[in-house]
Amino acid sequence: MKLTIPKLSLCAAIVLTMNPLNLALAENLPSTTKTDKKSHENYDITARGIHKPMYDYYAHKIKQTTQITKGICLDVGSGxxxxxxxxxxxxxxxxIFLDISEKALEKAKQHIIEDSLQARAKTLLADVHAIPLDDNSIDLVISRGSIPFWKDPAKGLSEIYRVMKKGGKAYVGGGKGSPEILEQINKKRQELGMKPFNGRTKQHGDGMKRDYAALLESVGITQYKIHQGDDGRWIEMWK
Ligand SMILES: C[S@@+](CC[C@H](N)C(=O)[O-])C[C@H]1O[C@@H](n2cnc3c(N)ncnc32)[C@H](O)[C@@H]1O
Known part of the structure; x- marks a missing residue:
């Protein structure tokens, strides 16, 4: 099936790129120093390699929880x-793979081709705080590991809610898979001489301590459930 982003939204995407406010936002995009390039590369290699079972785990969990298997899925902060x-x-x-980092989306584009998904997937360079998509246009929103980095997570969540269709769902949060998957990953990391894949990093700042219920209620979202378990902290929203 050919994927088409609503016409209005494409215009919005162009406006978004040209708008001085968004040029200012673009200045906050990760720079492309050698170290950044290397960390992008390393992240990508592990994500497609030894960390893949974690993404497969969440994919199965999202399918099981939301029961949404057709329509349009927006992956926010997709990397x-x-x-x-x-x-x-x-x-x-x-x-639609949405990310504020051009470098991350270059990787997404490469993987779309590698997985032969050109007819089913597109990338969108944008900020979650101003998603350039129509209201009620998306069936499923997913996002892993991005919310701790959002400057205004309440605004990001309300943007996600705005683009969700009636009957649509969202699954947003973070974690490192089930304890069994994390154990498998850490075993492989150890064999490769890597540090364990645990805990929060400096870059997360206080982003992982946020009170999700308070954030959701502050923007009037009442249809939600917070899943706090041994596989991370996730917000399920529905409309
Ligand atoms: C830790 S990475 C997670 C990537 C991927 N979702 C994963 O699970 O591996 C966080 C991602 O969120 C993106 N991001 C951070 N702030 C964002 C924002 N305001 N809008 C959109 N994406 C953002 C970053 O560029 C980065 O690709």
């Missing part, structure tokens, strides 16, 4: 698209 790419293997969904 190289890892979770969406796993979900594509087990559903008929079409995908």
């Amino acid at each position: 190289g698209g890892y979770m969406g790419l796993s979900l594509a293997q087990i559903t008929d969904l079409d995908f």
